[in-house]
Amino acid sequence: MHRGRLSTIGAGAGAWLAAIAIAFPLLWALLTSFKTELEAAAYPPSFVNFSWTLDNYRAALGGGEYFAALWNSLLIAGGSSALALLVAVPAAWAMAFAPTRRTRGLLLWMLSTKMLPPVGVLIPIYLFYRDWNLLDTVSGVAILLAAGNLPIAVWMLFSNFKEVPAEILEAARMDGALLLQELGLVLAPMALPGLASTFFLIFTLAWNESFWTLNLTSTDAAPLTAFIAAFSSPQGLFWAQLSAVSMLSVAPVLAIGWLCQRQLVRGLTFGAVK
Amino acid sequence: MSSIILEGVTKRFGTHLASDHVDLVIPDGKFTVFVGPSGCGKTTLLRLIAGLEDIDDGLLLIDGIDMARTQPADRGLAMVFQSYALYPHMSVRSNLGFALMVARRPKAEIAERVDRVAAMLDLSRLLDRKPAALSGGQRQRVAIGRALVRQPKAFLFDEPLSNLDAALRAQMRFEIRRLQQDLGITAVYVTHDQAEAMTMADQIVVFRDGRVEQVGAPLEIYRNPVNDFVAGFIGSPRMNFLSGRYAAAYGVPTIGIRPEHLDIAPLGKWQALVLTVENLGSEAFVHAELEDGKAITVRCAAAASIRAGSRISFTPSDTCVHRFDADGRAIAGTDANFMLESANAP
Numbered sequence: 295m296h297r298g299r300l301s302t303i304g305a306g307a308g309a310w311l312a313a314i315a316i317a318f319p320l321l322w323a324l325l326t327s328f329k330t331e332l333e334a335a336a337y338p339p340s341f342v343n344f345s346w347t348l349d350n351y352r353a354a355l356g357g358g359e360y361f362a363a364l365w366n367s368l369l370i371a372g373g374s375s376a377l378a379l380l381v382a383v384p385a386a387w388a389m390a391f392a393p394t395r396r397t398r399g400l401l402l403w404m405l406s407t408k409m410l411p412p413v414g415v416l417i418p419i420y421l422f423y424r425d426w427n428l429l430d431t432v433s434g435v436a437i438l439l440a441a442g443n444l445p446i447a448v449w450m451l452f453s454n455f456k457e458v459p460a461e462i463l464e465a466a467r468m469d470g471a472l473l474l475q476e477l478g479l480v481l482a483p484m485a486l487p488g489l490a491s492t493f494f495l496i497f498t499l500a501w502n503e504s505f506w507t508l509n510l511t512s513t514d515a516a517p518l519t520a521f522i523a524a525f526s527s528p529q530g531l532f533w534a535q536l537s538a539v540s541m542l543s544v545a546p547v548l549a550i551g552w553l554c555q556r557q558l559v560r561g562l563t564f565g566a567v568k
Numbered sequence: 569m570s571s572i573i574l575e576g577v578t579k580r581f582g583t584h585l586a587s588d589h590v591d592l593v594i595p596d597g598k599f600t601v602f603v604g605p606s607g608c609g610k611t612t613l614l615r616l617i618a619g620l621e622d623i624d625d626g627l628l629l630i631d632g633i634d635m636a637r638t639q640p641a642d643r644g645l646a647m648v649f650q651s652y653a654l655y656p657h658m659s660v661r662s663n664l665g666f667a668l669m670v671a672r673r674p675k676a677e678i679a680e681r682v683d684r685v686a687a688m689l690d691l692s693r694l695l696d697r698k699p700a701a702l703s704g705g706q707r708q709r710v711a712i713g714r715a716l717v718r719q720p721k722a723f724l725f726d727e728p729l730s731n732l733d734a735a736l737r738a739q740m741r742f743e744i745r746r747l748q749q750d751l752g753i754t755a756v757y758v759t760h761d762q763a764e765a766m767t768m769a770d771q772i773v774v775f776r777d778g779r780v781e782q783v784g785a786p787l788e789i790y791r792n793p794v795n796d797f798v799a800g801f802i803g804s805p806r807m808n809f810l811s812g813r814y815a816a817a818y819g820v821p822t823i824g825i826r827p828e829h830l831d832i833a834p835l836g837k838w839q840a841l842v843l844t845v846e847n848l849g850s851e852a853f854v855h856a857e858l859e860d861g862k863a864i865t866v867r868c869a870a871a872a873s874i875r876a877g878s879r880i881s882f883t884p885s886d887t888c889v890h891r892f893d894a895d896g897r898a899i900a901g902t903d904a905n906f907m908l909e910s911a912n913a914p
Contacts, residue, residue: 459653464620464647464653465655468645469666469718471666
């Protein structure tokens with residue numbers, strides 16, 4: 295019994311250490327964001343006894359660039375996620391409830407497109423976008439990210455829908471539900487945790503995406519990723535300000551994640567437990 | 569009220585013939601039971617009638633109109649599923665009213681019809697509950713209620729009692745049958761349980777490998793099975809099948825005799841060694857081994873004190889011996905010659 299308690303404490307301590315190690319960069323950036331530029335670059339670094347300041351946040355929020363970037367990020371992440379779900383829900387529905395011999399292969403093939411290095415198609419897509427006037431537009435980036443996240447969305451929804459008994463959808467069909475009613479009134483409410491976690495995952499992926507956003511936007515459609523990148527300016531690095539901007543970019547996703555934590559955990563482990 | 573007629577209904581899954589040119593009449597207002605071992609195509613045929621699977625070939629006449637290509641909802645049939653298939657996120661009230669809601673019936677009419685069905689099935693107290701808060705039997709009643717609300721032409725039941733415990737199953741069996749009789753509605757009921765088929769059906773349809781083996785009233789099938797498959801499937805305990813000298817005495821390769829048609833008597837025609845005795849209180853089944861090593865089951869009175877390891881002798885009642893040819897087909901067997909022949913048999 296004594297040994298059992300010791301090992302519990304040991305495991306707890308180990309878990310905390312691992313958690314701090316993983317979260318350290320984020321925590322360090324959080325601390326740095328409250329320092330002056332001088333203190334941020336100081337060596338050895340100080341942990342708490344520095345003069346706390348909000349100047350970096352004031353500077354980052356001033357000028358309105360942050361809010362323009364935030365708005366673009368919301369539009370791009372939200373729009374691409376909505377667009378991806380719009381296509382992924384019917385696709386996953388068909389694959390889960392009316393599978394053919396090729397369904398498995400199709401799913402694997404879809405996922406294999408994620409293994410393509412994006413830089414391999416940068417030039418053709420860039421040229422396309424230039425000719426179709428999609429460069430530096432929110433819709434252009436949103437469409438691209440929606441397409442990029444589609445395989446993940448279909449996979450997640452497919453495994454979620456698989457957990458819904460087909461008989462319930464058949465019962466709805468017998469009851470006279472049209473296809474859209476079957477999807478909207480029966481399937482969607484039952485698969486809500488899965489839908490929510492899928493939306494959140496692809497939303498986060500789109501929010502964090504920086505390869506395409508950096509390459510295809512410049513000013514009008516630049517999201518937060520581009521805003522942060524812009525801080526590595528020719529005048530040198532401003533660590534404290536950069537940290538403040540990073541915190542401001544992470545905050546919205548963190549807040550959303552916190553709010554739908556319960557749904558998310560249920561969705562991501564759906565079917566794994568039970 | 570409606571009759572359902574199937575003509576040459578065929579369904580293939582790849583190369584597998586799940587339904588092989590089925591011709592069948594499901595009479596108006598009667599309780600028809602599809603029975604057979606698992607994989608015999610009975611559920612597939614029910615789903616073909618429901619419209620949940622597409623018919624490859626053949627006609628499906630509901631009230632004389634071919635509905636083989638009609639959408640499930642437009643066939644006017646209601647189905648009760650094995651897993652109940654209730655909508656888990658809706659209350660019992662919404663479950664019952666769902667079909668009327670999607671059909672855009674007025675609110676007042678939906679409420680009235682839901683209340684009427686709920687009262688009929690003793691669900692009135694449970695209308696605001698979710699399915700998860702109901703017992704198995706209550707869920708089953710909601711599933712039946714959901715079908716009932718639509719006032720369908722016919723009810724389709726897909727093994728609806730297989731998830732219930734034995735006591736509840738017997739009760740629901742009775743309730744479903746009573747409801748069907750009260751409403752005089754056409755019902756098709758799929759089960760693999762021959763006892764369910766015998767007790768509930770007006771008409772039994774026995775399936776094997778996607779084909780109909782025999783159609784008839786329960787007792788008719790029990791007494792005059794057309795082949796050894798039907799004879800062995802209907803009846804519990806199973807019919808005894810004997811060959812060799814036992815069958816030769818009746819002039820055929822195989823005979824079948826039910827456990828209740830063997831009379832234990834001191835100077836019986838056949839002898840056997842008792843292996844086990846199943847005493848049910850009202851009757852007992854003796855499982856024994858014949859002299860040629862074949863197993864045989866004999867029914868006797870519970871009071872008969874027969875013990876494992878003892879020897880018994882018994883005599884078949886000749887009018888109840890079923891004779892089968894080499895292909896397993898029943899040979900009409902109670903003509904005078906046959907009686908004479910068997911009377912002289914050893």
